[in-house]
Amino acid sequence: MPKETFIKLKEEKQKQIREAFLREFAIKTYDEASISMVVKQLGIAKGSVYQYFEDKLDLFMYLVNESVAVKSKYTAVLKRENYPDFWAYFSDLYEYGFQFDQENPLNSHFLHNLTQNLNSPSIKHFYNELLSQVITGFEKLAEYEVENGLFRSDVPVKTLGFFLYKLGSSIQEQLEISGIINPKESIQKGLPVYFGKKDELMQVVADYIKLAKPAFNKN
Amino acid sequence: MPKETFIKLKEEKQKQIREAFLREFAIKTYDEASISMVVKQLGIAKGSVYQYFEDKLDLFMYLVNESVAVKSKYTAVLKRENYPDFWAYFSDLYEYGFQFDQENPLNSHFLHNLTQNLNSPSIKHFYNELLSQVITGFEKLAEYEVENGLFRSDVPVKTLGFFLYKLGSSIQEQLEISGIINPKESIQKGLPVYFGKKDELMQVVADYIKLAKPAFNKN
DNA sequence: CGAAAGTGTGACCGGGTAGTCATTTTTATT
DNA sequence: AATAAAAATGACTACCCGGTCACACTTTCG
Numbered sequence: 088m089p090k091e092t093f094i095k096l097k098e099e100k101q102k103q104i105r106e107a108f109l110r111e112f113a114i115k116t117y118d119e120a121s122i123s124m125v126v127k128q129l130g131i132a133k134g135s136v137y138q139y140f141e142d143k144l145d146l147f148m149y150l151v152n153e154s155v156a157v158k159s160k161y162t163a164v165l166k167r168e169n170y171p172d173f174w175a176y177f178s179d180l181y182e183y184g185f186q187f188d189q190e191n192p193l194n195s196h197f198l199h200n201l202t203q204n205l206n207s208p209s210i211k212h213f214y215n216e217l218l219s220q221v222i223t224g225f226e227k228l229a230e231y232e233v234e235n236g237l238f239r240s241d242v243p244v245k246t247l248g249f250f251l252y253k254l255g256s257s258i259q260e261q262l263e264i265s266g267i268i269n270p271k272e273s274i275q276k277g278l279p280v281y282f283g284k285k286d287e288l289m290q291v292v293a294d295y296i297k298l299a300k301p302a303f304n305k306n
Numbered sequence: 307m308p309k310e311t312f313i314k315l316k317e318e319k320q321k322q323i324r325e326a327f328l329r330e331f332a333i334k335t336y337d338e339a340s341i342s343m344v345v346k347q348l349g350i351a352k353g354s355v356y357q358y359f360e361d362k363l364d365l366f367m368y369l370v371n372e373s374v375a376v377k378s379k380y381t382a383v384l385k386r387e388n389y390p391d392f393w394a395y396f397s398d399l400y401e402y403g404f405q406f407d408q409e410n411p412l413n414s415h416f417l418h419n420l421t422q423n424l425n426s427p428s429i430k431h432f433y434n435e436l437l438s439q440v441i442t443g444f445e446k447l448a449e450y451e452v453e454n455g456l457f458r459s460d461v462p463v464k465t466l467g468f469f470l471y472k473l474g475s476s477i478q479e480q481l482e483i484s485g486i487i488n489p490k491e492s493i494q495k496g497l498p499v500y501f502g503k504k505d506e507l508m509q510v511v512a513d514y515i516k517l518a519k520p521a522f523n524k525n
Numbered sequence: 526c527g528a529a530a531g532t533g534t535g536a537c538c539g540g541g542t543a544g545t546c547a548t549t550t551t552t553a554t555t
Numbered sequence: 556a557a558t559a560a561a562a563a564t565g566a567c568t569a570c571c572c573g574g575t576c577a578c579a580c581t582t583t584c585g
Contacts (some may be wrong), residue, residue: 243513
C-alpha cells in the first residue's frame with residue numbers, strides 16, 4: 088500500500104511511475120531490479136520514491152496487487168457453469184488472458200515475469216504465499232470436477248490440482264523456449280507478450296488440452 | 307575447467323573446497339552466492355580461489371559438470387530396452403536418482419537447486435543451453451516411444467517431450483511445496499534431499515505416472 | 526644450501542545497492 | 556503577500572560484491 092503522498096499525485100504521474108517500475112520488475116528479478124536506475128529514467132529523485140512507498144517491497148506488492156486486480160477484471164467474468172466441460176472453460180481463460188495482454192501489456196509482462204521469479208530470497212516468503220494461493224485455486228477447480236464426476240477420483244486431488252497448475256505454466260514456458268514469444272524483446276519494443284501470436288498461443292493451448300484431457304477425465 | 311593449481315591440490319583439500327561451494331550454490335542463486343562468505347568459512351584467502359579457477363563462472367561450471375557426471379554414473383546404467391514400457395523405466399530413474407541422492411547429498415542438493423535457478427542474468431545463457439539439452443533429451447525419449455507406436459502421434463513430439471520434462475519437475479516441486487521434502491533444512495542438517503522419504507517420493511512418482519499415462523499412451 | 530618456481534594472502538579497487546535526512550522548492554492557506 | 560505545510564531533492568551512509576596484485580611464504584630441484 089502506497090503512502091498518501093503517492094495517491095495524491097496526479098493520475099498521469101502515478102501512471103508514469105507505476106509503468107516505469109512495472110517495466111523494471113518485468114525484466115529483472117526483485118533483487119536485481121534497481122530503484123536507482125528507474126528514478127534516473129524517470130528523472131525524479133530517489134528520495135521521492137520513499138515519499139511514495141515504505142520501501143522496495145511495499146512498492147513491489149503494490150504492483151502485484153494492481154496487476155492481479157487488472158487481470159481479474161478480464162478473467163473473473165468467466166464462469167465454469169457456463170461451459171459444457173472444464174476444457175472449454177480452460178481454453179477461454181487463455182482467450183481472455185490474451186485480451187488482457189493486448190490491453191495491458193506492462194501488467195501482463197510483469198505478471199509473466201513474476202511466474203518465473205521463484206528465486207530472490209528477500210521475496211521468497213511472499214512469493215510462496217502467492218503461489219500457494221494460486222495452487223489452491225487450481226485444486227479447487229479440480230475438486231469441483233471430481234465432485235461432479237468429470238475428473239477421475241483415483242488420483243489425489245492435490246496431484247490433479249498441481250498438475251493442472253503445471254499445465255498452465257508449461258504452455259507459457261514452451262511458447263517462450265520454442266521462441267514463439269520473447270518477452271524480453273517484446274517489452275523493449277513496447278509490445279504485449281503475445282503480440283500477433285494469438286493463433287500460435289491458442290494452438291499450443293489446444294495441443295496441451297488434447298494431451299492432458301485423457302489424464303484428467305474419467306475413463 | 308579448474309586451473310592446474312586446483313588439480314594439484316591434495317584430494318582432501320579439493321573436496322573441502324568443492325563441498326563448501328556446492329553447499330553455497332545449493333542454497334543460493336548464482337548471483338547471490340558469495341565467494342567472500344565461502345572463503346571465510348573455509349578459512350582460506352579469496353585470492354586462492356582465483357588461483358584455482360578463472361572466475362566465478364568457471365568455478366560454477368566445474369561444479370555443474372562434476373555433479374552431472376556423478377549422477378550419470380547412477381542413471382546411465384538404465385536402458386530403456388530392458389523395460390516393458392516407458393513408465394517402468396521412468397519410475398526406475400527415480401529409484402536410482404534416490405540412490406544417487408543418498409550417496410552424494412551435496413551434489414544432489416546442488417542439482418536440485420539448479421533446476422530452480424532459471425533466473426540470474428549472468429548465467430542465463432549457460433543455463434538455457436543446459437535446459438535445452440535436457441528438454442531435447444526428453445523429446446528423444448518421446449520420439450522413441452512414438453516411433454514404436456507406444457505414445458500417441460496426434461500431438462507434436464515437442465509437446466510430448468516438453469510435458470514429459472514438466473512431469474519430472476512437477477514431482478520434485480510438489481514434494482517441496484507440500485512440505486514432504488525441505489531442501490534448505492536438509493542441507494543445513496547435512497542430510498540428503500529425500501532422506502527417509504523414499505516411500506513418499508515413490509508414491510508421488512506412482513501417482514503422477516498413473517495420471518500421465520493416459521495422456522501419453524496410445525488409446 | 527640457495528635460488529627459482531609455485532602457492533597463498535588480504536588489503537584494496539571500482540562498482541553496485543537500499544535507504545536516510547537536512548535542505549530547498551512547491552503548493553496551500555490565511 | 557506572508558506564512559505554514561507538504562513534497563521533492565540528492566549527497567551521503569553503510570553495506571555488499573568479484574576480482575587484482577604486490578608481497579610473503581613453501582616447495583622443488585640443481
